[in-house]
Amino acid sequence: MHIKTTKCNRFCLVASVTNHEVFNRPEAQASFEGLFRSFDPEVQFQYFKSFRRVRISFSDALAAAEARLRLHKTDFNGKEMRLYFAQSVHIGSPRLEPPKPDKQFLISPPASPPVGWEQSQDATPVINYDLLCAISKLGPGEKYELHTATPTTPSVVVHVCDDEHGDSSAPDDSDQDDKPRQPRPKIIQTRRPDFAPEVEQ
Structure with missing residues (x-):
């Protein structure tokens, strides 16, 4: 995403007005606008009642600077009025760009390997x-x-384990019939220890 930059708009002032009459009474609006029309006859106003703000657009930057210098923190109908230069927000592109695919290979499964990535070869087993x-x-x-x-x-x-028959050679099939087979060892299960529950009083 592009980094958004904020800079000052020299042609526009924002007035913080706490007097509700500016937003409700036409007489108060005319008196308020007259303060700024003395600096620029072509000044335009936008009222934002919910935010108690008025956007004042000038046609000349010098007129906006002079109005801010003379009217900032002045009294209007018993309430203090504050003026600030508006800020314009600029985003690098008019549309949202996808992020750079620098770390997309960390996604599982990866969409595509990074540039220069190669499959590692398995190590050859060591045989002694x-x-x-x-x-x-x-x-x-x-x-x-x-x-x-x-x-x-x-x-x-x-x-090396000893041979079961006592020699290393495998017995013949004919010998197996004559010789008795050794019994398989019996697996003796471990006896469970006696358990005497103790009741605590």
């Missing part, structure tokens, strides 16, 4: 072939030390 070779040579019950212990760090050791 020495470790794989050492583990493949291990037999049941053997171990392989990956990291030697130091005074401040423990050692890292890989243990």
Whole structure:
């Protein structure tokens, strides 16, 4: 959005009038307008009763400045009248412009990637072939030390599980019929502890 700028309008004054007769009685309006017509005969008035303001447009900037200099904080029908130069508001464009797409890539999902954005490549996984070779040579019950212990760090050791049948070779189907199968271990559930509620008196 464009930044709006405010500057002073040298041809226009705004009068703050607390006297309601200026807005209701034609005689009071004629007396009020006569004060400013002495400085500029072509002066124009716009009355805003709800805001108790009168917009006074001059055809000459010098006449507006002189009227403001002589009539500011003067008495009008027993009430003080104050005069201010009107301000004109300027917005950069007559229509509302969309915001610059500097951070639109933060929207999920993004409308479009930012300029110069590229897809990052996934890192190649690190494969330790020495470790794989050492583990493949291990037999049941053997171990392989990956990291030697130091005074401040423990050692890292890989243990290979023992074979269920006592050897590393897989049993034949014919042997399975002759040998009795080992019973599966029974899972014993943990007994719930006894609970004796205590009633506080």
